[in-house]
Amino acid sequence: MYSFSYHRPASVAEAADLIANAADGKLVAGGQTLLPTMKHRLASPSDVIDLGAIAELGGIVVNGNIVTIGAMTSHAEVAASGEVQEAIPALAALAGNIGDPAVRNRGTIGGSIANNDPAADYPAALIALGATVRTNRREIAGEDFFAGMFETALEEDEIIVAVDFPRPEAAAYMKFENPASRYAIVGVFIARTADGARAAFTGATDCAHRAHRLEEALANDFSPAALADFQAPVDRMNADIHASAEYRAHLVRVMAQRAVAACA
Amino acid sequence: MKIDLTVNGRAASGEVEARTLLVDFLREQLRLTGTHVGCDTSQCGACVVMVDGKSVKSCTMLAIMAAGCDVTTIEGLANGAELHPMQQAFMDNHGLQCGFCTPGMVMSGLDIVNRHGRDLDAATVRRELNGNICRCTGYQNIVKSIREGARAMGD
Ligand SMILES: Cc1cc2nc3c(=O)[nH]c(=O)nc-3n(C[C@H](O)[C@H](O)[C@H](O)COP(=O)(O)OP(=O)(O)OC[C@H]3O[C@@H](n4cnc5c(N)ncnc54)[C@H](O)[C@@H]3O)c2cc1C
Numbered sequence: 001m002y003s004f005s006y007h008r009p010a011s012v013a014e015a016a017d018l019i020a021n022a023a024d025g026k027l028v029a030g031g032q033t034l035l036p037t038m039k040h041r042l043a044s045p046s047d048v049i050d051l052g053a054i055a056e057l058g059g060i061v062v063n064g065n066i067v068t069i070g071a072m073t074s075h076a077e078v079a080a081s082g083e084v085q086e087a088i089p090a091l092a093a094l095a096g097n098i099g100d101p102a103v104r105n106r107g108t109i110g111g112s113i114a115n116n117d118p119a120a121d122y123p124a125a126l127i128a129l130g131a132t133v134r135t136n137r138r139e140i141a142g143e144d145f146f147a148g149m150f151e152t153a154l155e156e157d158e159i160i161v162a163v164d165f166p167r168p169e170a171a172a173y174m175k176f177e178n179p180a181s182r183y184a185i186v187g188v189f190i191a192r193t194a195d196g197a198r199a200a201f202t203g204a205t206d207c208a209h210r211a212h213r214l215e216e217a218l219a220n221d222f223s224p225a226a227l228a229d230f231q232a233p234v235d236r237m238n239a240d241i242h243a244s245a246e247y248r249a250h251l252v253r254v255m256a257q258r259a260v261a262a263c264a
Numbered sequence: 265m266k267i268d269l270t271v272n273g274r275a276a277s278g279e280v281e282a283r284t285l286l287v288d289f290l291r292e293q294l295r296l297t298g299t300h301v302g303c304d305t306s307q308c309g310a311c312v313v314m315v316d317g318k319s320v321k322s323c324t325m326l327a328i329m330a331a332g333c334d335v336t337t338i339e340g341l342a343n344g345a346e347l348h349p350m351q352q353a354f355m356d357n358h359g360l361q362c363g364f365c366t367p368g369m370v371m372s373g374l375d376i377v378n379r380h381g382r383d384l385d386a387a388t389v390r391r392e393l394n395g396n397i398c399r400c401t402g403y404q405n406i407v408k409s410i411r412e413g414a415r416a417m418g419d
């Protein structure tokens with residue numbers, strides 16, 4: 001790891017100033033992605049701005065039908081939160097299945113979505129649940145946030161403050177996980193909402209996306225049987241050492257059917 | 265940069281570079297070499313320590329991030345010559361062969377007890393150990409050790 005200057009601001013405003021004035025600054029949240037990347041010298045920021053001491057980035061608040069999760073909330077905190085378990089149990093379960101316990105103690109929702117790994121879990125939840133990402137500058141719909149492999153709608157130096165999740169009628173996330181890393185080979189998040197079925201997948205392509213065709217197939221019949229003939233487009237699927245494109249396409253249907261069944 | 269923290273119940277401090285990893289600070293400056301580096305890529309769990317009561321991979325945390333924190337390493341568990349019940353259970357159950365993964369296994373075992381209590385089924389232990397890799401034992405006796413160590417912690 002190359003050397004850098006370390007900063008530990010106490011407010012979002014101070015963090016924004018620090019990153020704006022750094023030659024090549026990087027925010028660090030849990031460090032579970034950034035530090036390995038820096039060790040590999042794939043990133044070599046001049047300044048690292050640690051968000052860990054900023055109280056306004058933490059915490060989980062339920063206000064009516066909206067569950068707000070601060071950017072610095074760890075996966076372990078989301079998994080163990082009584083509020084999240086009650087309002088959106090599928091989200092608590094998703095957080096509790098990211099990586100391993102030590103990774104969950106440090107890794108955060110803000111870091112996970114800012115990083116937008118093609119196989120990350122949270123992005124599928126934000127899209128399917130119709131969440132809103134709040135930054136220090138604006139609000140961005142979950143659906144518009146994830147732009148491509150490791151790319152998001154965030155502008156340079158923009159800081160995620162929190163994510164607002166509307167409470168669904170029912171929701172479930174099913175992932176076929178890589179047994180070593182626990183990242184999703186394919187994951188499908190299904191939500192039943194007042195406006196109908198919403199679906200998103202992760203792990204299958206460049207990053208998580210809304211699954212409009214799954215939603216159409218579920219529009220009149222919200223049941224696993226309605227997906228019996230569903231075909232994900234093989235030519236758009238990732239193929240790697242872990243799974244072929246054909247296998248991933250197959251997994252999209254199977255995970256979607258299981259998620260729909262789990263919504264019952 | 266100077267950091268002050270608590271390690272195994274005692275005040276500790278040291279000069280670190282911003283890039284110094286917590287595990288390197290513990291091993292090289294404090295000479296607490298019980299915490300191991302197996303992979304250095306956040307996968308194996310040999311480096312697990314407790315920071316403010318929570319398990320973390322100390323190869324994936326900067327020492328400076330632990331400033332002001334309360335850190336417990338494998339060296340902080342025994343009471344003089346008397347092993348912690350979790351350590352004793354690993355000894356009694358042949359829970360290690362080469363021993364390289366063991367410090368991380370013991371710390372993760374304690375973290376499992378913190379979150380799931382002392383009456384653990386094997387499936388829970390196996391699931392919760394998914395960030396700890398052992399190249400020797402085949403895990404059977406590690407699972408047995410953690411279950412027995414957890415029970416013994418109430419005695
Ligand atoms: C062994 C292992 C297994 C894992 N398994 C999984 C898995 O199964 N599923 C999964 O989804 N993930 C997995 N992860 C990734 C994990 O969830 C990370 O915690 C996450 O991707 C990054 O979160 P972080 O808080 O550690 O972010 P960091 O590493 O600190 O930061 C990541 C990026 O986000 C930026 N960033 C952080 N916070 C903000 C913010 N508030 N605003 C703007 N930008 C910000 C940083 O600048 C950096 O570019 C795994 C990681 C490891 C090490």
Ligand code: FES
Pocket residue numbers: 300301302303304305306307308309310311312321322323324
């Ligand atoms: S050395 Fe830290 S996880 Fe392997």
Ligand code: FES
Pocket residue numbers: 359360361362363364365366397398399400401
């Ligand atoms: S006992 Fe050798 S790695 Fe676990």
